[in-house]
Amino acid sequence: METISNTARFAVSLDRELLDNFDHVIEAQGYNTRSEAIRDLIRDKLVNLNWDEKEEAIGTITLVFNHHLYxxxxxLTNKQHDHHAMIVSSMHxxxxxxxxxxxxxxxGKGEKIRKLADSLISLKGVKHGKLTLTTAGKENL
Ligand code: NI
Structure with a gap:
């Protein structure tokens, strides 16, 4: 590994087809360089690994549902009002x-966010639900 100031360079061995697919995807996403795409992948991995249930966290809960059902x-609205202190904003x-x-x-606290998300996503009639936790931006990524 060669180190120039704070930037480290490293070589990665990959299957050619995997790399071609990766290049195709990141080009479509608008990345100018492989390095920036790989930096984002690593940051995403670290954010997920560093996430601690006891720590303050921020995130989004995405729900798709049929509003005609029972x-x-x-x-969904009642559950959100029960946890209004945790909810910053919502868009319908x-x-x-x-x-x-x-x-x-x-x-809020990671574990409380997780519980709220699970209680919404598990409701009958929610076709798809996903919790995405992210960084508040204070970590050095
Ligand atoms: Ni609607």
């Missing part, structure tokens, strides 16, 4: 006649 919309998008997308920005 009282699902009310249940009417996707079509039946389906809605809800994006909820959350802030």
């Amino acid at each position: 009282s699902l919309s009310d249940e 998008v009417h996707l079509d006649h039946d389906n809605c997308l809800e994006i909820i920005a959350v802030k």
Whole structure:
């Protein structure tokens, strides 16, 4: 490994096809260099590994659901009101006649965010749900 000031260079051996696929994807995503794409992959990995359930965290909960189903919309709203201190903001998008997308920005202890996300995502009628935790930007990444 060669080190120039704070930047380290390293060689990686990869299957040619894997590298071609990677180059194709990162070009489509708008990366100018492989280095920047790999830096982002490493940061993403570190953010996920460093995430501690006891620490303050921020993130988003994304939900897709059919608002016609029983009282699902009310249940989703009630659960959010029960945890209003954790919810920074939310956005509701009417996707079509039946389906809605809800994006909820959350802030709080990691374990509490995880519990809230699980309680929303597991509701019957939620077609897809995902919690994404991210960094508050204070770590040196
Ligand atoms: Ni809607």
